[in-house]
Amino acid sequence: MNATEVVFVVLSVLAAGSALLAMTSRQLVHAALWLVVTLGAVAGCFVLMTAEFIAWVQVLVYVGAVVVLVIFALMLTRQGREQGSGTTAEVTGNRWIAAVLGVVAAVGLGATTIAGFGGERIEGRRIGTAASIGDALFTDWVLPFEILSGVLLAALVGAIVLSRSGSDR
Amino acid sequence: MSLLYPLLLSSALFGIGLYGVLARRNAVLMLLGVELMLNAVNLNLVAFDAWFADRMHTGQVLTLFTIALAAAEIGLGLAIVLALFRAVRTVDVDEVGR
Structure with a gap:
């Protein structure tokens, strides 16, 4: 180590x-x-x-x-304390099921990775500097990058519309 | 560095995030659980990119895309939660379901 x-x-x-x-x-x-x-x-x-x-x-x-x-x-x-229903617990009643599911997911993923990649090592041969990532982003990945900008714009416009239409009423 | 360390951390973060999404009553904190799970995925992508050391930096570029999508998701999700709060004056998912 x-x-x-x-x-x-x-x-x-x-x-x-x-x-x-x-x-x-x-x-x-x-x-x-x-x-x-x-x-x-x-x-x-x-x-x-x-x-x-x-x-x-x-x-x-x-x-x-x-x-x-x-x-x-x-x-x-x-939420105001006085108008709340008096329940201050921040977790739902089915938290034990949720805890079991979380542990099962973590253990399952962990066991899979141990079984699949047990002896592998990261050598660090290609450093992810801003220059090399930018090179990759604007040569090989330009089209996904542009699509992503459209997705981001649509999502943020949608967020603004959702917030505004609520306040009009 | 052994590849197992980031992968095991990613598994743990994913499990914790899953617990948060399923167990939290506050809708905003459920979204925090989603962010945690997305971060576990990012960790996995970066670990495999560093391990594979490919010329296109696939894992790290996909991590950038995931971060941008997570930002879009949290913006939209919080807008929906705020609309929900205006409609029913609570963000408690148990009470909203009733």
């Missing part, structure tokens, strides 16, 4: 632990903030896997934009 692997394991434990806290925390805003820790740790994992550009995109888009959006949504949909 070399130094990279030690750092990766530490980041993995951090990511998985804070993900668990994000999914079980009773405080809504705390859940979103624990997700920041998870996403940051995953960005660190990307750096260790020689994908530095993806790591920065992860920090910019996820930690920067998505989490802020989620915190805004949490604050906009805040």
